[in-house]
Amino acid sequence: MYCINCGVKLADTEKACPLCGTVPFHPDIPRVQTDRLYPENCLPVTQLSRLGALIVVSTAFLLSMLIPLLCDLQLSSGVTWSGYVIGALLLAYEVCVLPFWFKKPNPVIFVPCGFVMAGLYLLYINLATGGDWFLSFAFPVVGFAGVLVTTVVTLARYVHRGWLYIFGGAAIAAGAFAPVMEFLLNLTFGITHGLVWSFYPLTALVLLGAMLIFLAICRPARESMERKFFI
Numbered sequence: 221m222y223c224i225n226c227g228v229k230l231a232d233t234e235k236a237c238p239l240c241g242t243v244p245f246h247p248d249i250p251r252v253q254t255d256r257l258y259p260e261n262c263l264p265v266t267q268l269s270r271l272g273a274l275i276v277v278s279t280a281f282l283l284s285m286l287i288p289l290l291c292d293l294q295l296s297s298g299v300t301w302s303g304y305v306i307g308a309l310l311l312a313y314e315v316c317v318l319p320f321w322f323k324k325p326n327p328v329i330f331v332p333c334g335f336v337m338a339g340l341y342l343l344y345i346n347l348a349t350g351g352d353w354f355l356s357f358a359f360p361v362v363g364f365a366g367v368l369v370t371t372v373v374t375l376a377r378y379v380h381r382g383w384l385y386i387f388g389g390a391a392i393a394a395g396a397f398a399p400v401m402e403f404l405l406n407l408t409f410g411i412t413h414g415l416v417w418s419f420y421p422l423t424a425l426v427l428l429g430a431m432l433i434f435l436a437i438c439r440p441a442r443e444s445m446e447r448k449f450f451i
Protein backbone atom coordinates (compact mmCIF):
# COMPACT_ATOMS: atom_id res chain seq x y z
CA MET A 221 0.00 0.00 0.00
CA TYR A 222 0.97 3.64 -0.34
CA CYS A 223 0.95 6.59 2.06
CA ILE A 224 -2.16 8.71 1.41
CA ASN A 225 -0.21 11.85 2.28
CA CYS A 226 3.14 11.61 0.49
CA GLY A 227 2.72 8.54 -1.73
CA VAL A 228 5.70 6.57 -0.44
CA LYS A 229 5.41 2.77 -0.68
CA LEU A 230 4.65 1.18 2.69
CA ALA A 231 4.93 -2.32 4.11
CA ASP A 232 1.46 -3.67 4.93
CA THR A 233 2.40 -3.79 8.60
CA GLU A 234 3.66 -0.21 8.80
CA LYS A 235 1.95 1.63 11.67
CA ALA A 236 3.03 5.06 10.45
CA CYS A 237 4.57 6.38 7.21
CA PRO A 238 8.38 6.42 7.77
CA LEU A 239 8.65 9.64 5.74
CA CYS A 240 5.82 11.86 6.95
CA GLY A 241 4.41 9.99 9.93
CA THR A 242 0.85 9.68 8.57
CA VAL A 243 -1.01 6.66 9.98
CA PRO A 244 -1.86 4.36 7.03
CA PHE A 245 -5.12 2.48 6.77
CA HIS A 246 -6.27 0.05 4.11
CA PRO A 247 -9.66 -1.55 4.76
CA ASP A 248 -8.92 -4.67 2.63
CA ILE A 249 -5.41 -5.47 3.87
CA PRO A 250 -5.29 -7.27 7.24
CA ARG A 251 -2.36 -6.32 9.46
CA VAL A 252 0.18 -9.15 9.37
CA GLN A 253 3.74 -9.07 10.69
CA THR A 254 6.34 -8.67 7.89
CA ASP A 255 9.69 -6.89 7.63
CA ARG A 256 9.75 -3.11 7.39
CA LEU A 257 10.54 -1.70 3.95
CA TYR A 258 12.85 0.96 5.36
CA PRO A 259 15.54 0.89 8.05
CA GLU A 260 14.50 2.08 11.50
CA ASN A 261 17.21 4.66 11.95
CA CYS A 262 17.65 7.10 9.14
CA LEU A 263 17.89 10.89 9.33
CA PRO A 264 14.57 12.53 8.36
CA VAL A 265 14.79 13.86 4.82
CA THR A 266 14.03 17.45 5.85
CA GLN A 267 16.93 17.51 8.31
CA LEU A 268 19.33 15.98 5.81
CA SER A 269 18.48 18.34 2.96
CA ARG A 270 18.60 21.32 5.33
CA LEU A 271 22.14 20.43 6.43
CA GLY A 272 23.20 19.83 2.83
CA ALA A 273 21.73 23.15 1.70
CA LEU A 274 23.52 24.96 4.55
CA ILE A 275 26.86 23.43 3.58
CA VAL A 276 26.36 24.30 -0.11
CA VAL A 277 25.31 27.89 0.67
CA SER A 278 28.17 28.36 3.16
CA THR A 279 30.70 27.06 0.63
CA ALA A 280 29.31 29.44 -2.00
CA PHE A 281 29.67 32.34 0.45
CA LEU A 282 33.22 31.32 1.34
CA LEU A 283 34.23 31.04 -2.32
CA SER A 284 32.69 34.36 -3.23
CA MET A 285 34.76 35.93 -0.45
CA LEU A 286 37.99 34.10 -1.29
CA ILE A 287 37.99 34.75 -5.05
CA PRO A 288 37.72 38.58 -4.83
CA LEU A 289 40.31 38.55 -2.03
CA LEU A 290 42.80 36.57 -4.12
CA CYS A 291 42.17 38.73 -7.21
CA ASP A 292 42.60 41.87 -5.14
CA LEU A 293 45.83 40.63 -3.55
CA GLN A 294 47.13 39.66 -6.98
CA LEU A 295 46.18 42.90 -8.73
CA SER A 296 46.86 45.54 -6.10
CA SER A 297 49.03 43.63 -3.62
CA GLY A 298 46.78 44.51 -0.70
CA VAL A 299 43.15 44.51 0.44
CA THR A 300 41.42 47.36 -1.38
CA TRP A 301 38.02 46.87 -3.03
CA SER A 302 37.66 43.24 -1.92
CA GLY A 303 37.23 44.47 1.67
CA TYR A 304 33.81 45.93 0.77
CA VAL A 305 32.76 42.72 -0.98
CA ILE A 306 33.84 40.55 1.95
CA GLY A 307 32.18 42.85 4.50
CA ALA A 308 28.88 42.85 2.61
CA LEU A 309 28.96 39.07 2.20
CA LEU A 310 29.76 38.53 5.90
CA LEU A 311 26.84 40.76 6.82
CA ALA A 312 24.50 38.94 4.41
CA TYR A 313 25.69 35.59 5.77
CA GLU A 314 25.07 36.59 9.37
CA VAL A 315 21.56 37.80 8.58
CA CYS A 316 20.38 35.22 6.03
CA VAL A 317 22.27 31.98 6.67
CA LEU A 318 23.84 31.80 10.16
CA PRO A 319 20.52 31.52 12.09
CA PHE A 320 19.58 28.40 10.09
CA TRP A 321 22.53 26.48 11.54
CA PHE A 322 20.61 26.45 14.81
CA LYS A 323 17.51 24.38 15.48
CA LYS A 324 15.72 27.24 17.21
CA PRO A 325 17.56 30.46 16.38
CA ASN A 326 16.89 33.10 19.01
CA PRO A 327 16.20 36.46 17.34
CA VAL A 328 17.05 38.22 20.61
CA ILE A 329 20.68 37.20 19.95
CA PHE A 330 20.80 37.33 16.15
CA VAL A 331 19.12 40.71 15.69
CA PRO A 332 21.59 42.73 17.81
CA CYS A 333 24.49 40.74 16.29
CA GLY A 334 23.26 41.80 12.84
CA PHE A 335 23.25 45.45 13.86
CA VAL A 336 26.74 45.13 15.37
CA MET A 337 27.95 43.60 12.09
CA ALA A 338 26.30 46.38 10.08
CA GLY A 339 27.95 48.96 12.35
CA LEU A 340 31.38 47.35 11.96
CA TYR A 341 30.95 47.20 8.18
CA LEU A 342 30.09 50.91 8.06
CA LEU A 343 33.08 51.65 10.31
CA TYR A 344 35.30 49.74 7.89
CA ILE A 345 33.94 51.70 4.90
CA ASN A 346 34.42 54.95 6.80
CA LEU A 347 38.03 54.13 7.67
CA ALA A 348 38.85 52.70 4.23
CA THR A 349 37.49 55.73 2.40
CA GLY A 350 38.91 58.20 4.90
CA GLY A 351 35.41 59.46 5.68
CA ASP A 352 34.36 61.43 8.72
CA TRP A 353 30.76 60.32 9.15
CA PHE A 354 30.85 57.19 11.27
CA LEU A 355 30.90 58.56 14.82
CA SER A 356 28.56 61.46 14.24
CA PHE A 357 26.04 59.78 11.92
CA ALA A 358 26.29 56.05 11.19
CA PHE A 359 27.03 54.94 14.76
CA PRO A 360 24.11 56.76 16.46
CA VAL A 361 21.62 55.84 13.69
CA VAL A 362 22.57 52.15 13.53
CA GLY A 363 22.85 52.05 17.32
CA PHE A 364 19.39 53.53 17.83
CA ALA A 365 17.82 51.25 15.22
CA GLY A 366 19.57 48.25 16.80
CA VAL A 367 18.37 49.06 20.32
CA LEU A 368 14.81 49.74 19.11
CA VAL A 369 14.46 46.61 16.97
CA THR A 370 16.10 44.43 19.64
CA THR A 371 13.72 45.81 22.28
CA VAL A 372 10.68 45.10 20.08
CA VAL A 373 11.92 41.58 19.26
CA THR A 374 12.72 40.83 22.92
CA LEU A 375 9.35 42.08 24.18
CA ALA A 376 7.46 40.29 21.40
CA ARG A 377 9.26 37.04 22.24
CA TYR A 378 9.05 37.03 26.00
CA VAL A 379 5.94 39.11 26.73
CA HIS A 380 3.19 37.35 24.87
CA ARG A 381 0.66 40.12 25.36
CA GLY A 382 0.42 43.80 24.60
CA TRP A 383 1.50 43.68 20.95
CA LEU A 384 -0.31 46.94 20.29
CA TYR A 385 1.56 48.69 23.11
CA ILE A 386 4.91 47.29 21.91
CA PHE A 387 4.47 48.31 18.26
CA GLY A 388 2.77 51.60 19.16
CA GLY A 389 5.63 52.53 21.46
CA ALA A 390 8.20 51.51 18.85
CA ALA A 391 6.49 53.63 16.17
CA ILE A 392 6.51 56.69 18.44
CA ALA A 393 10.17 56.13 19.39
CA ALA A 394 11.16 55.77 15.70
CA GLY A 395 9.22 58.94 14.85
CA ALA A 396 10.87 60.85 17.67
CA PHE A 397 14.27 59.81 16.37
CA ALA A 398 13.63 61.25 12.88
CA PRO A 399 14.51 64.88 13.82
CA VAL A 400 17.59 63.62 15.69
CA MET A 401 18.64 61.75 12.57
CA GLU A 402 18.16 64.78 10.35
CA PHE A 403 20.10 66.90 12.85
CA LEU A 404 23.01 64.42 12.83
CA LEU A 405 22.88 64.25 9.03
CA ASN A 406 23.02 68.05 8.74
CA LEU A 407 25.82 68.22 11.32
CA THR A 408 27.91 65.54 9.63
CA PHE A 409 27.57 66.71 6.05
CA GLY A 410 27.52 70.44 6.78
CA ILE A 411 23.90 71.11 5.69
CA THR A 412 22.80 74.45 7.10
CA HIS A 413 19.12 74.85 6.17
CA GLY A 414 17.78 73.39 9.43
CA LEU A 415 15.27 70.60 9.85
CA VAL A 416 13.14 70.12 6.72
CA TRP A 417 11.90 66.60 6.06
CA SER A 418 12.03 64.89 9.45
CA PHE A 419 8.67 66.27 10.64
CA TYR A 420 6.79 64.18 8.08
CA PRO A 421 8.02 60.79 9.37
CA LEU A 422 7.72 62.17 12.92
CA THR A 423 4.04 63.08 12.43
CA ALA A 424 3.16 59.90 10.55
CA LEU A 425 4.87 57.54 13.02
CA VAL A 426 3.56 59.32 16.14
CA LEU A 427 0.01 59.21 14.72
CA LEU A 428 0.40 55.51 13.89
CA GLY A 429 1.80 54.76 17.35
CA ALA A 430 -0.94 56.77 19.07
CA MET A 431 -3.58 54.91 17.06
CA LEU A 432 -2.13 51.52 18.06
CA ILE A 433 -1.99 52.52 21.73
CA PHE A 434 -5.54 53.92 21.54
CA LEU A 435 -6.68 50.54 20.16
CA ALA A 436 -4.80 48.80 22.98
CA ILE A 437 -6.56 50.90 25.63
CA CYS A 438 -10.04 51.09 24.09
CA ARG A 439 -11.46 47.61 23.88
CA PRO A 440 -14.66 48.35 21.87
CA ALA A 441 -12.61 50.12 19.18
CA ARG A 442 -10.21 47.19 19.02
CA GLU A 443 -13.02 44.66 18.68
CA SER A 444 -14.71 46.63 15.92
CA MET A 445 -11.36 46.87 14.05
CA GLU A 446 -10.85 43.12 14.44
CA ARG A 447 -14.31 42.46 13.00
CA LYS A 448 -13.73 44.88 10.14
CA PHE A 449 -10.35 43.42 9.10
CA PHE A 450 -11.02 39.78 10.07
CA ILE A 451 -7.98 39.60 12.38
Ligand SMILES: [Zn+2]
Pocket residue numbers: 223224225226227228237238239240241242
Ligand atom coordinates in the same frame (compact mmCIF):
# COMPACT_ATOMS: atom_id res chain seq x y z
ZN1 LIG B 1 3.87 9.58 3.98
